Amino acid sequence: MQSLWSGYGEIARYYSPRLNHSIIVKHISPPLESIHPRGWNTHTGHQRKVKSYQIEANFYRGYASLCDDNCVVPQLLAEFSDKQQQLLVLQDLDQAGFLLRKDQASMTDVKSAIRWLAYFHARFLQHQSDDLWPVGTYWYLATRQDEFDVMQPGKLKNAAQAIDTALNTACFQTLVHGDAKLANFCFTEANEIGTIAAVDFQYVGKGVGVKDLVYFLGGCLNQDDLVKYEATLLDDYFSLLKGALQHYQINVDFKHLQQEWRSLYAFAWADFYRFLLGWSPSHYKINPHMQKQTQSALASLSI
Template identity: 45%
Template sequence: MTPDIFIKRQCKARTVNREEVIQSLWSGYGEVARYSLTGNESLSLVIAKHCSLPLEVNHPRGWHSNHGHQRKIRSYEIEQSWYLNWAPRCHISARIALCYGNFYDERTGQRLTLLEDLDAAGYSDRYNGNNSDYLISCINWLAAFHAGFIYQNPPLNWPHDLWTKGTYWHLDTRQDEWSVMAEGELKSAASELAKCLDNARFKTIVHGDAKVANFCFSPLNNQVAAVDFQYVGGGVGVQDVAYLLGSALSESELTENIDYLLEHYFSELGRELMAQGESQAFAQGVVEEWQYLFPIAWADFHRFIMGWSPTHPKNTPFSQKITEQALTQLRRS
């Protein structure tokens, strides 16, 4: 089924026009495009995320394997499951795009996810590195999102129909990258870092790809909404926080602001937890555990970078310092 036919049926539209491609999906797996509609009084624009399996994969950094291919395919399946089964449970302060429907063709592997146009809904601005209020809005979004899905000692198969371990860089799915890492303490400690995160007492659902580019902002009131839930799943909130801060700030900005930004996240997280009915003792327990795990989460991502692309700009002295802090915590434990 073509996207325009699915959109016409799903949205009960008279006409459907493909207006523009917003972006191509990673490694040529499809596109995200904007469509205009007529005939539906309440809906004139929609976003279609269309995954179609490529005949030839062109990975920007040369990484490609059947394992990587299956991970990507699974990620689109999980994103559809997220919008169908989990997204309606999001906290009101963790705004996401509404989903108008999913389509899957077993024969071709084609998937289509039909989403609200957040630009049209007022979230038309993007982070450009100069708006610190937007970064605070992202941190507030993460605190509300994580608090809304908090779970103490969850069962092994939680969360159902999502990645058991969220984030696209976790060790289980990145053995190829780990194997080519330079020998050293970080490579040797990789499984211990992962185990610290996996064995956390307090878990939540993490966005899994919470870079600042995956947030859309309202220029009127600094409100924010998130997109791209391909790697949503179980984890600890500081995995998202570490990835967000590393995506938004330069090394000097991280050095100068990391303490304040972390303090803000944990303050908001505790406030959100108690606002949702948790006790102060429970909120404090979450905050204390995740404070300890922040350097671990940072080092876990740094381990991925050191295998995937050790010359990447994210391999900075600041990142190395936080990673060394995590390794020191492991030695002491």
């Protein structure tokens, strides 16, 4: 079906006569020499990718079964690993009705993904997760020192540690998907809000839910749409999160949670902007809206 990032293996579909249905096999086999699309071929990057697949196996093994129809993920059927390679045998979401992958999102698609994120974040709020990343997302500062080192000097670089600390020491922590882009969501043909599943849990770990939200919106919406729809979609997220917490019967001071995560929304933008400035400073996702949110975060730090 597709190769893994930097040639680290493949994802393939097989048919099982015994089970009488298809299965997905994610085969991780790191190359002797990795070829990164943007030239980041470092030992640190290699170790991070290898660990990410171990983390993903831990998620499917210990957490996927806790997800219900409101935040659908593929279930783990079998696994194998040795020092050289790893196999994850997963439920085929196509067979479960999640047939569509999209490279452009309608507003219905955006709202479906926001709903999935809200229920996923509610399900794992304050959940113990010692075998996942201590901080979710693939761009978090402690794992991106190479990129940080090549950033141009400036206010954001000076504030990077403070921004990271503010996000990571928040009172309310959940599991964040960590790579919540449109390509990692699978849709049904019904085209209704809620008919969606998510894949690729290599960077799942602790964090504030708005990190996933910022990353998703920044990847799906252009500058004009961010300005036009962001406030409404942020309200939708918190409304859905409140309902999801009630659904899972999680007793929490929601007013305090919402206040904290809203206050960290601009920080989440600034955190991702920091990564992009080191990794790919001409990246298409960098726009005036991201820069404005970053300035808001810096202003709240008085930097």
